[in-house]
Amino acid sequence: MRKKFYVVWNGYATGVFDSWEECQLQTKGYPGAKYKSFDSQEAAVEAYRGDPAEQIELLASIAKHRPAPVNYESFPDIRLDSLAVDAACSKNPGPVEYQGVWVRTGERIFHVGPIEGGTNNIGEYLALVHGLALLKSQGRPNTPIYTDSRTARAWVRNRQPKTTLPRTPQNERLFEMIERATAWLNANPLTNPILTWDTPAWGEIPADFGRK
RNA sequence: ACAU
DNA sequence: CGATGT
Ligand SMILES: [Mn+2]
Ligand SMILES: [Mn+2]
Numbered sequence: 001m002r003k004k005f006y007v008v009w010n011g012y013a014t015g016v017f018d019s020w021e022e023c024q025l026q027t028k029g030y031p032g033a034k035y036k037s038f039d040s041q042e043a044a045v046e047a048y049r050g051d052p053a054e055q056i057e058l059l060a061s062i063a064k065h066r067p068a069p070v071n072y073e074s075f076p077d078i079r080l081d082s083l084a085v086d087a088a089c090s091k092n093p094g095p096v097e098y099q100g101v102w103v104r105t106g107e108r109i110f111h112v113g114p115i116e117g118g119t120n121n122i123g124e125y126l127a128l129v130h131g132l133a134l135l136k137s138q139g140r141p142n143t144p145i146y147t148d149s150r151t152a153r154a155w156v157r158n159r160q161p162k163t164t165l166p167r168t169p170q171n172e173r174l175f176e177m178i179e180r181a182t183a184w185l186n187a188n189p190l191t192n193p194i195l196t197w198d199t200p201a202w203g204e205i206p207a208d209f210g211r212k
Numbered sequence: 213a214c215a216u
Numbered sequence: 217c218g219a220t221g222t
Contacts, residue, residue: 150215
C-alpha cells in the first residue's frame with residue numbers, strides 16, 4: 001500500500017503528518033479532533049489549511065515541487081530553533097548538491113549545486129560546514145544544526161574530510177570547495193551544537209531532497 | 213554492525 | 217542492485 005499522509009486540522013498539534021501513529025497521537029482524546037488520511041503528500045497539503053505563516057511555506061514548497069514541510073511541534077526531542085542540512089547525489093560518485101532548511105518552518109535557507117564528481121559524504125560534509133559558517137555569520141553561535149550523516153559528523157569533529165574519492169580535473173572545483181570548508185573549520189571554533197537527526201524515530205530530515 |  | 221563512509 002502506498003504511504004499515506006494525514007492532515008490534522010484540529011488536534012494537540014495541527015499540520016501534515018506522515019504516519020497514522022503520529023496522527024493518532026495528535027487527535028486521540030482531543031475534543032472535536034478533525035483529521036483525514038490522503039494517498040499523497042500533495043493531496044494532504046492541498047487539503048490542509050493551517051496558520052498563514054505555515055501556509056506560506058507549504059505553498060512555496062508546492063510551487064517549487066519540493067516536499068511539504070512537516071510540523072515537528074509534537075516531537076519533544078526535536079529542537080525547533082535549529083537548522084537541518086542534507087545532501088543528495090544523482091549517482092554515487094556523481095553530481096552532488098546540498099541544502100539547509102529551518103526545522104521550525106521548513107524554509108530553505110541555502111542550496112548549492114549540483115557540482116560534478118562528488119560523493120554523498122562530501123555533500124553531507126559541505127552541507128554541514130556551510131550551515132555552521134552561515135549560522136556564525138548570522139550571529140547565531142548557539143543555534144543547533146542537525147545532520148543525519150555519521151560520516152559528516154566525524155569529518156567535522158576531526159576537521160579532516162577522509163574521502164576515498166580521487167581528485168581529477170573534472171572534480172577540481174569540488175575539491176576546492178572541500179579545501180575552503182576545511183580551512184573555515186580550522187579558523188573557527190565549533191560553537192553550534194551538531195546534533196544527530198534520528199531518522200528511524202522522526203522520519204527523513206527536513207532538509208532531505210525526497211528522491212529516495 | 214551502523215549511518216548515508 | 218550499486219556506491220560512500222565510521
Ligand atoms: Mn543525509
Ligand atoms: Mn536525504
